[in-house]
Amino acid sequence: MSNKAQRELMEAFNRGIVQGVYVVTVKAGEKLNSMTAAWVSKVSHNPPMVMVSISPTHYTHDLIKEAGYFALNTLAYGQEEVGRHFGFVSGRDVNKLEGMQYFEGESGAPILTEAMAYLECELFDTFIAGDHTLFVGKVIGGQVLHSSDIPLVFERADFF
Numbered sequence: 001m002s003n004k005a006q007r008e009l010m011e012a013f014n015r016g017i018v019q020g021v022y023v024v025t026v027k028a029g030e031k032l033n034s035m036t037a038a039w040v041s042k043v044s045h046n047p048p049m050v051m052v053s054i055s056p057t058h059y060t061h062d063l064i065k066e067a068g069y070f071a072l073n074t075l076a077y078g079q080e081e082v083g084r085h086f087g088f089v090s091g092r093d094v095n096k097l098e099g100m101q102y103f104e105g106e107s108g109a110p111i112l113t114e115a116m117a118y119l120e121c122e123l124f125d126t127f128i129a130g131d132h133t134l135f136v137g138k139v140i141g142g143q144v145l146h147s148s149d150i151p152l153v154f155e156r157a158d159f160f
């Protein structure tokens with residue numbers, strides 16, 4: 001493939017799929033962590049199941065494997081700063097939840113009170129896809145916390 005075709009392919013890959021912005025949260029034993037993720041999708045209606053694609057280099061990756069549960073917190077329009085807060089440093093180095101308001105879900109995963117909605121999931125299976133792991137979860141709980149909020153659509157320029 002020519003360099004030009006490769007560039008066009010990557011531009012289409014980066015811009016051709018529309019995504020929201022989420023904060024993935026987890027509690028494994030006494031360890032709490034949260035990271036921003038845009039690679040999130042529904043995968044089954046009955047039963048309701050979702051997936052999030054996470055790099056094995058991230059702390060959250062190991063904690064979800066350990067916990068067997070995770071939660072997705074949906075960010076609303078105007079919450080780009082929250083996405084940046086959870087998306088550029090690792091929970092291995094910093095407690096990203098310090099100073100944030102949250103309550104514990106059924107699995108203990110932190111639920112951000114400012115999220116427009118959340119889904120709590122029991123880990124159903126994992127699949128390796130290239131350089132990421134797909135975590136497929138069965139939805140075991142969830143709520144729309146702020147029904148008039150508009151979801152945040154991921155735009156590269158807002159973050160990178």
Ligand SMILES: Cc1cc2nc3c(=O)[nH]c(=O)nc-3n(C[C@H](O)[C@H](O)[C@H](O)COP(=O)(O)O)c2cc1C
Nearest residue numbers: 035036037038039054055058059060087089090091
């Ligand atoms: C807007 C945005 C979206 C992101 N989406 C993903 C994603 O879908 N999957 C992923 O593995 N990392 C994603 N990241 C990167 C992680 O959030 C980031 O590397 C984080 O620091 C990992 O934290 P941890 O080591 O505490 O788990 C995203 C970052 C930003 C800012």
